[in-house]
Amino acid sequence: MPELPEVETVMRGLATVLEGSRISRVAVNRAGMRWPFPVDLAVRLEGARVLGFARRAKYMLMRLDTGQSALIHLGMSGRMVARRLGVAPVPRGAAQGAYSDARGHNQPPEAHEHLVIENDAGWRVGFVDPRRFGSVDLVATAAEGAHRLLRDLGPEPLEEAFSAAALSARIGASRTPIKSALLDQRVVAGLGNIYVCEALFRAGISPRRLAYTVAGARAAKLVPAIKAVLAESIAAGGSSLRDYVRADGELGVFQESFLVYGREGEACIKCGAACPGIRRIVQAGRSTFFCARQQR
DNA sequence: AAAACAGCCTGCGTGC
DNA sequence: TGCACGCAGGCTGTTT
Numbered sequence: 001m002p003e004l005p006e007v008e009t010v011m012r013g014l015a016t017v018l019e020g021s022r023i024s025r026v027a028v029n030r031a032g033m034r035w036p037f038p039v040d041l042a043v044r045l046e047g048a049r050v051l052g053f054a055r056r057a058k059y060m061l062m063r064l065d066t067g068q069s070a071l072i073h074l075g076m077s078g079r080m081v082a083r084r085l086g087v088a089p090v091p092r093g094a095a096q097g098a099y100s101d102a103r104g105h106n107q108p109p110e111a112h113e114h115l116v117i118e119n120d121a122g123w124r125v126g127f128v129d130p131r132r133f134g135s136v137d138l139v140a141t142a143a144e145g146a147h148r149l150l151r152d153l154g155p156e157p158l159e160e161a162f163s164a165a166a167l168s169a170r171i172g173a174s175r176t177p178i179k180s181a182l183l184d185q186r187v188v189a190g191l192g193n194i195y196v197c198e199a200l201f202r203a204g205i206s207p208r209r210l211a212y213t214v215a216g217a218r219a220a221k222l223v224p225a226i227k228a229v230l231a232e233s234i235a236a237g238g239s240s241l242r243d244y245v246r247a248d249g250e251l252g253v254f255q256e257s258f259l260v261y262g263r264e265g266e267a268c269i270k271c272g273a274a275c276p277g278i279r280r281i282v283q284a285g286r287s288t289f290f291c292a293r294q295q296r
Numbered sequence: 297a298a299a300a301c302a303g304c305c306t307g308c309g310t311g312c
Numbered sequence: 313t314g315c316a317c318g319c320a321g322g323c324t325g326t327t328t
Binding site for chain 2: 033034075076077112129130131132133174175176180284285
């Protein structure tokens with residue numbers, strides 16, 4: 001589900017709830033998700049103070065005063081649910097994982113809540129992920145970048161170092177379609193299906209164009225388009241589709257700003273009435289939306 | 297070596 | 313109403 005703007009939004013939400021606090025209790029409700037959890041995950045987290053959060057591509061890093069960081073990925077369907085805890089004890093006989101909320105109401109746990117973290121500030125954060133494509137691991141903070149999931153990632157698209165020249169260098173002589181190249185996290189880190197479609201439309205570049213031909217003037221147009229669509233989405237709190245809610249329960253609204261994604265058959269805003277219609281094709285097994293008249 | 301593909305999972309909307 | 317099918321925001325390991 002979540003691409004870079006959604007992960008950034010979730011991370012900021014987690015920071016407001018967890019940063020500076022001490023983790024008081026951890027519930028590990030299954031052995032793992034995409035991969036097994038570290039066997040000592042609960043022990044490593046309990047009692048640790050949360051120093052802060054960082055994001056790398058679509059990964060969140062929760063840095064602890066133990067010298068370790070929790071490396072968290074939301075996969076396709078992952079979300080974080082933050083609830084304020086009440087002081088009332090949970091009644092005897094309540095369902096496993098039930099908790100008392102701020103109003104003292106007894107709440108059942110959400111389905112597919114695989115990991116729960118409570119802190120000394122009275123928050124309960126549940127990691128809910130029905131499809132279990134998400135993951136949680138622990139890594140030494142000083143060696144975060146060397147983790148196998150992070151070490152091969154390309155540049156952060158919102159950093160200055162991500163320039164047209166940098167993109168061209170990463171693409172090299174690749175003959176894969178530019179759509180597929182931009183989904184490759186080694187080329188640029190954090191884009192997913194939606195924002196690739198949106199950025200290519202903004203830049204007027206066909207998703208079918210061979211990646212190596214996106215250089216020079218085309219790359220110079222594409223890179224600002226990528227930065228703009230990501231920055232606008234973050235400012236809107238990300239996009240809320242099927243599974244995604246912010247940690248504070250507020251919904252991001254950027255999905256209302258999609259120009260091509262999910263708009264098969266509609267006229268694009270650049271062509272207007274003359275538009276032959278936004279098309280949906282499948283590339284590398286993923287839907288691509290584009291306007292064949294505006295994107296060459 | 298690069299690119300395509302299958303596979304991991306559940307849930308939801310659609311059409312019969 | 314029930315059921316089969318297709319589709320979904322990601323990423324990895326294997327095959328071609």
